[in-house]
Amino acid sequence: MDYTKAIEVAKNVFWVGVTDEKSFFRSNSYLIKGENEAVLIDPGSLVQYEQIRDKVLSIAPKEQLKYVVCQHQDPDVSSALYFFVKEGFKFKTIAHSRVSALLVFYSKDLDLYNIDYHDFSLEWDNGKKLEFIFTPYFHSPGAFATYEPEKKLLFSSDIFGAFQKDWDLYADEHYFDAMKAFNELYVPSSEIANFTIKKFEQKEINMILPQHGSIIKKELVKSAMDTLKEMKAGIFLENATAKIADMETTSEIPQEMLNEMLDIVAKRAAEVLGKEEAEKIKQEVLNGKPATSDSIKEFMLKLREKNRIASAVVKMPLINYAMDNADKLKGKIPSLVKEIIYL
Numbered sequence: 643m644d645y646t647k648a649i650e651v652a653k654n655v656f657w658v659g660v661t662d663e664k665s666f667f668r669s670n671s672y673l674i675k676g677e678n679e680a681v682l683i684d685p686g687s688l689v690q691y692e693q694i695r696d697k698v699l700s701i702a703p704k705e706q707l708k709y710v711v712c713q714h715q716d717p718d719v720s721s722a723l724y725f726f727v728k729e730g731f732k733f734k735t736i737a738h739s740r741v742s743a744l745l746v747f748y749s750k751d752l753d754l755y756n757i758d759y760h761d762f763s764l765e766w767d768n769g770k771k772l773e774f775i776f777t778p779y780f781h782s783p784g785a786f787a788t789y790e791p792e793k794k795l796l797f798s799s800d801i802f803g804a805f806q807k808d809w810d811l812y813a814d815e816h817y818f819d820a821m822k823a824f825n826e827l828y829v830p831s832s833e834i835a836n837f838t839i840k841k842f843e844q845k846e847i848n849m850i851l852p853q854h855g856s857i858i859k860k861e862l863v864k865s866a867m868d869t870l871k872e873m874k875a876g877i878f879l880e881n882a883t884a885k886i887a888d889m890e891t892t893s894e895i896p897q898e899m900l901n902e903m904l905d906i907v908a909k910r911a912a913e914v915l916g917k918e919e920a921e922k923i924k925q926e927v928l929n930g931k932p933a934t935s936d937s938i939k940e941f942m943l944k945l946r947e948k949n950r951i952a953s954a955v956v957k958m959p960l961i962n963y964a965m966d967n968a969d970k971l972k973g974k975i976p977s978l979v980k981e982i983i984y985l
Contacts, residue, residue, distance in 0.1 A: 643811060648673070648697040651811075651857060652793050652849060658682075658697035660690040661809060668809055669718055670853050672797060673698055674790065676767030679708040682733075683788055683797045684853050685722040694722060695729075704731060709755075709766060711736040713799035714785045715744040719853055723748045736764060738776070740784025757786065775845075777801065777838045781828040787842070794848040800828060801838065802866055803854030805955060807916035813856035818869045820913040821855060823955040826875045839871050874962050889968070891977035897932060899967065899976070904933040906963060907941050910956040915948065923948075935978040942982050957982060 643649065648656045651672075659670035671694050672683040680702040686694045698707065710733050712720040723735065727749040737745055739756040746752060755764070762774040773789040780801055788797040804820035813821075829835045850858040850866060858866050904924070911920035923944050927937045942956065960982065964975040 645811070646693075648700050649811065651851070652795060655790075655793065655795065656697070656701050657811060657851075657857070658694055658701070660686065660693045668806070668854060670851065670855075670857075672851055673701055675702050675706075676770055678706065679767040680706045681709040681711060681766060681772065682707060683711045683851075684713055684719045684799070685710050685726055686720075687718045688721045688724060691722040691725040695726070707731055707733050709734050709736055709764065711772075711788055711797075712741060712745055713737075713787065713797070713853070714782045715741045716782075716800075719799070720745060721748050723752065727751050736774075738774075738784035738786055741782070742784075762786075775841050777841070779830055779834045780838045781830070789845055794846050796842060796845065796847045796850045798842075798850050798852045800853055801825065802850050802852040802858060802870070803828075804852075804856065805914045806855060807912075807914060807919070810856055813858045813862060813866075815862070815865070817856055817858070817862075818865060819909070821866065822869055822873050823910055823913050824855065825870055826873045826958050827955050829875045832873065832875045835870050835873065835875050839867050843867060874958065889980075890974045891980055892971050892974040893935060893977045894971075895935065895976045896970070899970065900933040900935065900938065903960060903963060903976070903978075904928075904938050904941070906959050907938060907945075907956050910959060911941075911945055914955060915945075919948075935976065939978050939982060 645661045648658050651657050654675045656673045656675070657670060658673045659668065661668050669686055669690060671686045674681040674683070682698060710723065710726065712723070712735060723745060733753070734755040735745060735752045736755050736757060739758050742754045742756055757774045762776065764772045766772065771791060773791060775787045775789055777785045777787055785799060787799055787801060789795070802821060804817060804824045806820050825835070847863050848860045850863060908920055908924045911923065923941060927940045927944065945956065960979055964979040968975055
């Protein structure tokens, strides 16, 4: 598959994103082409603008791009607005008013269309319709997803995204661990995640198209929904770490538990850094010896040196593991778990 070109993922719907083999954090933009108008879903970042623009123009002429949907305000999603406006594209910027309040810092010349003032919908190209699903705090106050009812496509923004070293445009059954790692880091709580997923479950969905990660085809949609409903989110919430902070700790940890904790770190590290790099770090810290608290902590420190997000996505499963297995340590938790929370 040639990722230097636009790729049709459904009839008249194109992936126009950017991929970088050196990065675990890829950005997906999508173009929906009508007869006379086109809609760009998430215009991307400043640094990726030229690649995205060229792919858009390979599908639709400049004058047909009438709408640009910004599902939240993050620079990786929306900062390319600056160049689209500067280069003379004429379009309405579709966003929630809470998002629009920040988008104007990318360009003062935006023609804004706030979805919360227009019944969370848009009519375009002589009667076609887009529906917008409000997903507050997943992961920003004004975040939303876009539903294309004719083809039953869900453009989900960061929801269902993933950290991936080894990336493919389409997800397979192995995708969900990386997706879980990404979403439990970004969504503030499981309650917010479940609120959002229940909204999505009311729609018939043939394909999920996230802004990061891989496209999820119909046969995996239910598994994707179930994965996010079951995840334990909110790693940075005060009450998530308060339970750990108030628990007694112990440095006397059975070897079986140390092995399992090391495996958790290695598995999550592989999702972000790739299996080869994660295994290399694992062998370096073990140095031919059994797992210890010190080697696990050293693994975490090496992850942080390479990539702070790689170390962050490991914390939540370790916290969950400690809480789920506290009975094996007489209600205590491994002391190293408390230490790594603040690494």
